[in-house]
Amino acid sequence: MSSASASGPSPATAAAAAPVETDAATGATGPMTQPPKFLVDMKAKFCRMCGGRLELSTPPEGKEWRHVCQNPDCGYIDYQNPKMVVGCIVEHEGKVLLCKRAIQPCYGKWTLPAGYMEWNESSAAGAARETWEEAHAQVSVIAPYAHWDIPMIGQAYILFRASLAPPYTFSSGPESLEVALFEPSAIPFEELAFSSVSTTLRLYLEDLRTGSFRFHHGVIDKRPGSLPNDPGAFVVRDHMALSVDLAGPSGGADTATQQ
Numbered sequence: 001m002s003s004a005s006a007s008g009p010s011p012a013t014a015a016a017a018a019p020v021e022t023d024a025a026t027g028a029t030g031p032m033t034q035p036p037k038f039l040v041d042m043k044a045k046f047c048r049m050c051g052g053r054l055e056l057s058t059p060p061e062g063k064e065w066r067h068v069c070q071n072p073d074c075g076y077i078d079y080q081n082p083k084m085v086v087g088c089i090v091e092h093e094g095k096v097l098l099c100k101r102a103i104q105p106c107y108g109k110w111t112l113p114a115g116y117m118e119w120n121e122s123s124a125a126g127a128a129r130e131t132w133e134e135a136h137a138q139v140s141v142i143a144p145y146a147h148w149d150i151p152m153i154g155q156a157y158i159l160f161r162a163s164l165a166p167p168y169t170f171s172s173g174p175e176s177l178e179v180a181l182f183e184p185s186a187i188p189f190e191e192l193a194f195s196s197v198s199t200t201l202r203l204y205l206e207d208l209r210t211g212s213f214r215f216h217h218g219v220i221d222k223r224p225g226s227l228p229n230d231p232g233a234f235v236v237r238d239h240m241a242l243s244v245d246l247a248g249p250s251g252g253a254d255t256a257t258q259q
């Protein structure tokens with residue numbers, strides 16, 4: 001990506017306010033008088049450093065709830081941070097590669113090849129690796145296409161456009177029932193897994209129609225307790241669409257290929 005200019009709405013300005021929590025059942029926000037549901041649901045019991053007992057600690061004012069080791073010689077704080085999911089929109093002869101999931105959640109639904117980024121790899125290399133693992137497809141990454149934050153489930157997605165690379169073959173990896181190329185008009189939106197995938201592919205079709213691929217950024221808010229891709233259970237907010245010039249002065253984007 002050699003240049004980018006904002007064409008969407010301005011990003012929301014973060015309010016300078018004391019931390020609040022969102023009640024997982026009602027969506028209401030308020031002071032942090034109770035630990036957030038995701039921490040309670042983890043049922044974390046033991047310290048990873050010393051094996052001591054963990055307890056959810058009442059935070060000082062303005063701080064977050066944490067699991068804290070009760071061993072006075074340790075006191076380890078078990079921080080929980082969001083995970084990064086990386087994946088590819090693989091293009092070949094005007095079609096897009098999708099994988100039918102062989103695992104839960106969303107068993108039997110179609111998805112873009114994607115998975116958790118590993119230590120010691122870049123997001124682009126991770127996206128290519130996941131594509132190899134799930135679809136046995138070699139790819140060349142073209143450009144980042146979308147970044148979605150999903151605060152409710154502690155995930156952030158980076159999805160790249162990529163082209164199928166030699167030998168231009170693909171087949172099901174262990175987490176896929178089936179792998180197939182779809183004409184854009186035949187993408188099975190009613191059978192897609194995950195809000196991030198359906199949101200990305202809807203924008204991808206928009207960009208295809210206009211002939212200009214943008215870079216998309218935004219936040220996906222899910223309704224508490226909703227299924228991964230209930231179409232009425234999430235909204236996209238703070239969407240920014242940045243125009244991208246891949247043929248600018250620097251001569252285009254570097255590429256990463258899974259070896």
Ligand SMILES: [Zn+2]
Nearest residue numbers: 047050069074
């Ligand atoms: Zn400990």
